[in-house]
Amino acid sequence: MHRRLCRRLSFAIFVGILLTLYRSVQELPQVNSPHPLQRRVGVRGKAPLVTVLIWWYPFGKKSKIQDCDSSYNIQGCRLTTDRRLYPISQAVIIHHRDLGGNVSQLPAGPRPASQRWVWMNFESPTHSSGLEVLNGVFNWTMSYKRGSDIFIPYGYLYPKKRTEGKVALPSKSKLVAWVISNWNEDHARVQYYHRLNRYVDIDLYGRYHQPLQNDSIVLTISPYKFYLAFENSQHMDYITEKLWRNALMSSTVPIVLGPSRANYEQYIPADSFIHVDDFSTPKKLARHLMLLDKNARSYRKYFDWRRRYNVHLAKFWEEPYCKVCEAVKNARASDHKSISNLASWFQ
Known part of the structure; x- marks a missing residue:
């Protein structure tokens, strides 16, 4: 009976030591821990290489978001409309016709330093109002126009x-x-x-x-x-x-x-x-x-x-989305800029 009691005490002491070690590890600072938003939306471990946030479905029409790997052989892309992922998105696509020059509809709060805002527009200047208030807002342009940061003609x-x-x-x-x-x-x-x-x-x-x-x-x-x-x-x-x-x-x-x-x-x-x-x-x-x-x-x-x-x-809208992902993957941190003359450039 004495031996049995000693065994129980030894086991209890062992368990106590493990619990103490576990608590001490939990109190250590976490290195490369996932962003809180990743945990909240169920994303575990390492995030995809590039997250592209589509701020609006163009013209308010919901459509299935295709996989860039199978459609264009562009790997490591996550296309999403979930605005909770804004803080960890490397690019945000904003469709001009849905913005309409109303800057209050743009993402609020601080912009992550390495994040690109992409101005997407496939209408002509005649049908693109409200450009003047957008100077200095966007980092990249994406349109049918040659000279766009991401050039996507209607066809070729x-x-x-x-x-x-x-x-x-x-x-x-x-x-x-x-x-x-x-x-x-x-x-x-x-x-x-x-x-x-x-x-x-x-x-x-x-x-x-x-x-x-x-x-x-x-x-x-x-x-x-x-x-x-x-x-x-x-x-x-x-x-x-x-x-x-x-x-x-x-x-x-x-x-x-x-x-x-x-x-x-x-x-x-x-x-x-x-x-x-x-x-x-x-x-x-x-x-x-x-x-x-x-x-x-x-x-x-x-x-x-x-x-x-x-x-x-051109396949709208999956092709523009995936081309943004590809552009982010190919970009260098030193390429970060803002479009100071969007109105005069496009018109």
């Missing part, structure tokens, strides 16, 4: 693995089409349409006009030879999906109204499109279209580019 051409032979086109039984939903008589594109329509028939689709076939622009436009890729406003580099998807991906020849021909030629071959400025009057443009309609060889020359290139259409 990329080389095929090998040059192909004859280009296969869908059957063409119609002449000119235009898809437009935002009809405004003050827009240059609507005014030009009225003048051109005097000399050539143009089929209209979209709101207030004919419905799209199976709700598909490509299916609707493919039977046409020409498409009016007219922008809602004319600014440098503002070349939208009206060219890339509506025209080029629909296998039609784009008739463009936007920035200058020289600007378009920075994106696509000179012989792949028709610019309204190529003709002194809409009447002369109409005559050219009717000549091409009767000359298959001349018409097909507008598609020679397809032997060498494919069309990439």
Whole structure:
């Protein structure tokens, strides 16, 4: 019995020593401990290499946030809309149209020293108000405009693995089409349409006009030879999906109204499109279209580019999100800056 009592006392003493050691370790300062917000949202251990906070869903439309690794082979990214992760986010994406120049909607409180605020905007200057109050607020710009810190055009051409032979086109039984939903008589594109329509028939689709076939622009436009890729406003580099998807991906020849021909030629071959400025009057443009309609060889020359290139259409919004993550990963701490002249630069 005496031996049993001694064993119990020895065990109790051993347990007491362990508890004392445990308490002393708990009182030591924690090295590389996770941020309190990481613990609160259930993130354990080492955080992902880059956390990108999306301050708003663009235009208030919720969408599934894709994985950058599987979509773009960009690893180590965490995209989130959880504002509790603001203190540990390396970048915060703020969509201009949702901000609208109201600086009170920007993140409040101190900004982490290494955090980048990214101004994201894919609208033209004509439809981007409230820029003046944002000078000095953002660290990076992300837009369709060349010279952006993160340049994302609406589309681009990329080389095929090998040059192909004859280009296969869908059957063409119609002449000119235009898809437009935002009809405004003050827009240059609507005014030009009225003048051109005097000399050539143009089929209209979209709101207030004919419905799209199976709700598909490509299916609707493919039977046409020409498409009016007219922008809602004319600014440098503002070349939208009206060219890339509506025209080029629909296998039609784009008739463009936007920035200058020289600007378009920075994106696509000179012989792949028709610019309204190529003709002194809409009447002369109409005559050219009717000549091409009767000359298959001349018409097909507008598609020679397809032997060498494919069309990439930007994926909104996953592509911009992942490109921000990639930019953060490639950035150096010494590259930190602020955009002091956002308004004058963009306009």
